[in-house]
Amino acid sequence: MSNVLVALPVVLPLFAAGLTLVLSRHPGLQRAVSTLTLTAVAGIAAVLAYQADQHGPQSIWVGAWAEPLGIALVADRLSALMLLVSALVTLAVLVYSIGQGMTDDAESAPLSIYHPSFLVLTAGVSNAFLAGDLFNLFVSFEILLFASYVLLTLGGTEARVRAGTIYVVVNLLSSMLFLIAIAAVYAATGSLNFAQLAGRLDDLSPSVSLVLQLLLLTTFCIKAAVFPLSFWLPDSYPTAPAPVTAVFAGLLTKVGVYAVLRTQSLLFPDSPLTRPLLVAALLTMLVGILGAVAQSDIKRMLSFTLVSHIGYMIFGVGLATVAGFSGAIFYVVHHIMIQTTLFLVLGLVEHRAGSTSLLRLGGVARLAPVLGVLFFVPAMNLAGIPPMSGFLGKVGLSEAGIEAGGPLAYTLVAAGMTTSLLTLYAVAKSWSLAFWRTPEQAHEMAVAIQAEDDRSAGRVRVGPASFGRREMDEARSILDDTNERDLHQRLQAGDLPSRLPRSMVGATVGLVAVTLLLTVVAGPLFAFTDRAANDLLDRSPYISAVLPEELR
């Protein structure tokens, strides 16, 4: 059952990356090539999702080696769905960044490097979702990481190099760990192919397979930013340009979650580690959201909610039931969309109002009503207000938890509700401070903080948080936000850009519409994720699609 389509989502962006590099002197052509490629990938992913759903997993052995030897690419229901969602999101982000590139001035990213890196990143993400063996998964992680290193340090300003350092070192360490895991798996089983491993790992002694599982899970949990391996994320993501942060936040951590899900379901189905995984999910949710509540910058606040909501997905994976897996997959789809959308909206806010710091913003809803709506809808969706997809995803996971029963599962359901409420609190705080109060109020508050600061080196309370000079300086240095004036002063001076570029707004509106559409199609989507989860627990569709009869 060899299907050439399976290889295309990886091959096309790689070729296009080379082509855009050659075309770096012709920005128009470059943009056309990248947009066309990603549109094609989205189309192929949709066809693959249909085929995987109707005819079972699609696979291809690359390079025409004898069957267990080559590199296998597999698109089962889960992979194909992830591929489709990631293709849609990357396409939207590309359109958005093209809009930004055409309007921003000197400080913006050099487009000639941006397009090839972005396409390589897409190829890496696609390859990670399709990889049929551990080493190929390692290579795809490296592909996407390398592209992400470049994108994160674009322009090479001090703040970005600083954030990049942490990000690169952490990821290098996790790559080393992954290689050690691969060596151990190969020594223990003599294979790296997922389908072959599925059979062979079952025969290992429990202690050996526990070591292998721990190694793999640790690696993937670093990528997915699961507590306590999540501290690198909020420091490195917010400094990048808005579209880069958006695609990182949407996709890269989800690749880690996908790898955890694959490991848990295909390689170690009778895992002794589900309880530790559930505890990690609990801590990820709570610690992450408490971090989000304390932030004074919307970008950092969203980075913390990103960490926190990874906990929901790990919760579903840790339950290891059909309902749990299904809920986790649905939540991954929802969260990729919503997190990307929110970061794109913040890019628009930064473009329009000059900052994303809650200390400087005020009255954005009056300044740009469309922007207000664009922020409000996905923010409420993230917090899980009915009837939007965030609410449905949380209901799915809670039902799975209650169905599984037991004190730990109930605790997690309760923690999920709490996290949802605290998310609502965090986004509502951002909304009321940045969008609802007037710029004058914001200015007065900032001046009061300044005065208080000068008089007593004391600190001033704004809502639930308190700020001092040091926090403001810190925030400024992290966020590469060199602008000293707040929104009120800029309004007085009248040097704000009067309108937003149409393609940036268009891409964001498109993504917001898709997140709302997720609510409408939630029924069929849940049916699809149920089938995908059944496949995952059954394992045989995947194995029989990859390996010929005699090798199983």
Next chain:
Amino acid sequence: MTANLTLVLTASATIGFGVYLMLERSLTRVLVGVVVMSNGVNLLILLSGGPAGRAPIVDDSDPRAMSDPLPQALMLTAIVITLATAAFLLAMAYRSWQLTGHDDVQDDVEDAAIRGLARSDEASDSYDLTLHSAGEDDAAGDSERAP
């Protein structure tokens, strides 16, 4: 599977050195650490292929006497990736030196803020200071902290 003890010891020593260097502040040392460590990890991959044998060339020797070629292929890939990483890290260390005059991996921001608060013995962020003036506040904070 039997493993070669010399290789195991070499690999563990190399990885140990690598980890030690990676814990250093300077990005250049981290880079050296990464390179050293990756060599150790590559030895581990080599080990996973089982005992050494004849060159794995078809028709050259008996397949049962050949060494396993797959780990060697994996190692090659890993070496190439490490090379690229080293190049990128070097570029970044240089850029960091250009901008700041050093190439240290810097503190976590939140960490630094908390340490700053601890040094000046201030209350935490959520402590309500608007109700008191600065002087009284410190006293109140102290008495609360020492019951």
